[in-house]
Amino acid sequence: MSYQSLYRKYRSQSFDDLIGQDHVVRTLQNAISRGRIAHAYLFTGPRGTGKTSTARLLAKALCCEQGPTPTPDGTCEICRDIAAGACVDVIEMDAASESGVDDIREGIVETVEYRPVVARYKVFIIDEVHDLSTKAFDALLKTIEEPPDHIIFILATTEFHKVPTTIRSRCQKYDFHRATMGDLVGRLQYVAEKEGVTVEPEAISAIARMADGGYRDALTLLEQAILTTDDGTVSLAQVYDQLGLVNEETVDGILQAIKDGNVPEVMGRLSEVARLGRDPSALLESMMHRLADLTRASYGVALGAEDASREASLHETAVRLGRDTIIRVRSAVAGLHDSIRDISLPRVWLESELIRLAGPGPVPFTDPMAARTEPTPVRRDPPAPRPTPVASPVAVEPAPVAADVPVIELPPPTGDELLDKAVAAWLQTKALLGGKSQLMAARLDATVVSAAEEGNITVQMDRQMDLEWINEGSKRAPAILDAFRTEFGDPATTLRYVVKRKDLPDTLDAVELPVEGQRLEQLLKETFGDGNANGGEPGVS
Numbered sequence: 001m002s003y004q005s006l007y008r009k010y011r012s013q014s015f016d017d018l019i020g021q022d023h024v025v026r027t028l029q030n031a032i033s034r035g036r037i038a039h040a041y042l043f044t045g046p047r048g049t050g051k052t053s054t055a056r057l058l059a060k061a062l063c064c065e066q067g068p069t070p071t072p073d074g075t076c077e078i079c080r081d082i083a084a085g086a087c088v089d090v091i092e093m094d095a096a097s098e099s100g101v102d103d104i105r106e107g108i109v110e111t112v113e114y115r116p117v118v119a120r121y122k123v124f125i126i127d128e129v130h131d132l133s134t135k136a137f138d139a140l141l142k143t144i145e146e147p148p149d150h151i152i153f154i155l156a157t158t159e160f161h162k163v164p165t166t167i168r169s170r171c172q173k174y175d176f177h178r179a180t181m182g183d184l185v186g187r188l189q190y191v192a193e194k195e196g197v198t199v200e201p202e203a204i205s206a207i208a209r210m211a212d213g214g215y216r217d218a219l220t221l222l223e224q225a226i227l228t229t230d231d232g233t234v235s236l237a238q239v240y241d242q243l244g245l246v247n248e249e250t251v252d253g254i255l256q257a258i259k260d261g262n263v264p265e266v267m268g269r270l271s272e273v274a275r276l277g278r279d280p281s282a283l284l285e286s287m288m289h290r291l292a293d294l295t296r297a298s299y300g301v302a303l304g305a306e307d308a309s310r311e312a313s314l315h316e317t318a319v320r321l322g323r324d325t326i327i328r329v330r331s332a333v334a335g336l337h338d339s340i341r342d343i344s345l346p347r348v349w350l351e352s353e354l355i356r357l358a359g360p361g362p363v364p365f366t367d368p369m370a371a372r373t374e375p376t377p378v379r380r381d382p383p384a385p386r387p388t389p390v391a392s393p394v395a396v397e398p399a400p401v402a403a404d405v406p407v408i409e410l411p412p413p414t415g416d417e418l419l420d421k422a423v424a425a426w427l428q429t430k431a432l433l434g435g436k437s438q439l440m441a442a443r444l445d446a447t448v449v450s451a452a453e454e455g456n457i458t459v460q461m462d463r464q465m466d467l468e469w470i471n472e473g474s475k476r477a478p479a480i481l482d483a484f485r486t487e488f489g490d491p492a493t494t495l496r497y498v499v500k501r502k503d504l505p506d507t508l509d510a511v512e513l514p515v516e517g518q519r520l521e522q523l524l525k526e527t528f529g530d531g532n533a534n535g536g537e538p539g540v541s
Contacts (some may be wrong), residue, residue: 008193012053013074013083015061019215020183021050026176028054029070032061037068038172040153041333042129044160045176048214051156054176058084058154061295063119078119082461086234089119095128101135101430107145111270112151121152129155130162138166145170178213181205187215188222192234197226199234205310206239209289246278246286252317254287258358264357280346291330294318295431298326313533324424325433332357363369422452425488426459443469444480449497457484458496467497 012018015025023041031037041058043051057072059234060079064072081087093107108124116122126132132140138164144153155171157163181393185208192199192371199222207225211218222478225234228242230437231517240247250269257265273283296302297314318326336353426449443466451458461467470476 006191006195006217006223007048010194010219011431012050012057016056018050018054019187020052021176024054024176027338028058028061032068033488035068037062039147040145040171041152041155042160042168043165043176044163044172044173045158046049046178046213047158048211048216048218049178051126051176051217054174055154055156058089059087059121059125059152062121062123062152063087063089063244067120087118087119089121090123090125093129094126095126095131095136099131099133101133102138104132104136109139110146112143116150121150123152123154125154125156126215127156128158129167130157130159137167141166141170152394152532154343175338179215179218180209180213181208184208184211184213184215184218188218191219191222195226197229197232197234199225200236202236202310203234203239206236209293210243218425225261229310243281246273246276246283247287248286248290251283251286251290254354255290255321255325255329258354259321260328261358263358266354267351270354274347280350281340283350284333284340285298286335287333288330291326291333294321294326295330298323314419323428327427328424331431332428337405351370380492407518418454419449419452420486422449422457425484426457428487429480429484432487440476441453455490455492456494456496458498459486461497461499464499467499470497472479 015029018025039054042053045051060072060074060082061070063078063082063288065076066073072078074083078087082090086094091107091111093103112122114122118419143151147153153171155163155167159411160168161174183431185204188199188204192204203225205433207218207221210221222234224242228234228238237247250273254266254269257263257269270283293314294317297311298318302311332353336350340346340350347516381433419497425448430441430444430447433444447466448460449457450460470480481495484495485493
């Protein structure tokens, strides 16, 4: 027998073997047990999550010699033929290559009147059904609406929104979910044991993360990793080499250098990546995966199926980098990943972008030739005077501090420092609110902090419609403000929104949200007086 790929060799052959789609299996089995068999099913979900496998299992359950049964035996001739793709009454079509109206007429419309040859039903499985042309859908519509009793349609798609509403409304819809890390790791371990291959736990976790919830992708990556080993053991380094990605230690070094503003270290790390033959796009992809894990660790979200040592390591790295750095760099790297495809010199461009992201840092530039000559004294500006320590009464006993470290109160940030703090707080606010609402994420995506004064932060918006959307609900603006105040650390700060005009690129239309509280009281006093004149009545001009 010719060689079979792992995803074909280990395709689910029974409902019990189907992992991660319990909600689909339970519903289908209950319907079959109660004799409520629909004439059309629509399976939708990401690639590699078991839609086609489930369609074949459903065909087995309906056509098994012992059925219809929720547990087909898999041993009868019809079940074996369906598993091998050789059953004449189970017709599989790929809409990507058979999308025309003539294909539908010849393959389905003109054959539905014929009774099944050997099975109980004639089952049509149409994969990637969204690729059918408009006329093909029209030709299929009448047949799928009122098919003969012996016809069952099973449609599968990864793009549900492209399927016409007229087709959707005539099918029972089943949503297939991405696999969890636990399900993927378990499946990979099972297949590795069956294949007699030893895979390091870290390597299995890396493959599961890269598969992005797809069983087929995970098995394909595992198969490629197995082919790279000579001694029957797959290591984490082999997985990274096979995928062309950059290891986590190097990525963490780049992130730490960006946080420290250590430009020479950033350039050195990039040179190391280039020596390994890694593509700049692969580096950005590796950084995105790592930053995603660090974001979850920073907010205390468990990754799932990770050993305790890895969880602890992620948390330690996230604390060292800081949430501000993680969110800021993650947003920037996502933009770089979209832009690099259009760059003619990606390596040089990426180096300049990461240097810009690091900015001027605390590490001074050292001339590599200086080691051959007498060291030259470095001129430094005198340090700014430190504020005088201020003692303040406390209600509880403070934590012990070293005797030589004075306890001081730092002055509030001003100027560029205040703006940087506001920018970081706004990025965190967008990430927090965007994680709770996709609509909020879309509305706030293009907004930036353009100015910062004590007690008042200005947020620039590109579209008037986004500002109007914020103003429409009574809870949206306060929710944004409360989230920003929490991240900014100042409960009295207000937000001011400006909208950039399209006809005048350098002009901003200022729009302020309704004021309330202390700010409202202050504006009233400025407008009408403080109430001390005119016998206690508000001043009148």
